[in-house]
Amino acid sequence: MVPGEKAIALVVGAAGEAKKARLELARIGFDNVLGYIKADALTETQKLSQISVQELKANLNENGPLVVDVRTPTEWKNSHLEGARHLPLASFAKQAPDLPNDRPIAIICGSGYRSSIATSLLRARGYEQVGNVTGGMTAFAESDS
Structure with a gap:
């Protein structure tokens, strides 16, 4: 931040x-x-790795990525993915060093904007296996319809 x-x-x-x-x-x-x-x-920029909702759903198991939800506490309370870790974006920079760097991480929010910020922060700290969930929880909910 x-x-x-x-x-x-x-x-x-x-x-x-x-x-x-x-x-x-x-x-x-x-x-x-x-x-x-x-x-x-710009001659050189890094692109954020994007994870589709379908890809995330296919890998939601014990060997899948750690899902980190950066939404507000109220949004988290209303709904969240089972097994996800809650790190609100407002405090993400302070808590991010506690995240493992040896496994894939999927960052999710409501729509994909806040999660792209969090994904960028992790990339800047040397995390290579991190991706932004495209469309966030909104896309996740719509994929169940």
Whole structure:
């Protein structure tokens, strides 16, 4: 997690996205945005590994990935995957070092946005076997319909 007073540089697909991102960040207390760079101008970026709901379901067993749910305590209380570990995104950076680095980890949230942040944090800390569950719990619930 980035402290609110830290300077932020945005990576965007198009220049128009930077204005919207600045506004959204300011709404949650991040108003020190230095500027932006278009993603296609970067020569090297890491892509996050994505895990589909179908892939996760097929591997939900004792040999499957550790599922880490980064939703709020209220969301977790309403529903969660059996065997998942709850690490809310708000405290994720502090608790992440306790996660094992020797087995696959699937990060899930409500829609995939918060889990992509958590996945990025783990990748930055050297975790290689970590993936973001595409669509999150919303997609998981819809796949049962």
